[in-house]
Amino acid sequence: xxxxxxxxxxxxxxxxxxxxxxxxxxxxxxxxxxxxxxxxxxxxxxxxxxxx
Numbered sequence: 001x002x003x004x005x006x007x008x009x010x011x012x013x014x015x016x017x018x019x020x021x022x023x024x025x026x027x028x029x030x031x032x033x034x035x036x037x038x039x040x041x042x043x044x045x046x047x048x049x050x051x052x
Contacts, residue, residue, distance in 0.1 A: 003011070
């Protein structure tokens, strides 16, 4: 049974809302993780340096 256009648009709007929410959560997670990623990069660089 094919969907009617209004029903299809409603489903697309629902999905777009879900994707928008997921994008917002992903951005927030990356923002919160950024300081830790910077510290890990610094640690990796320090460990890669030859011992003095």
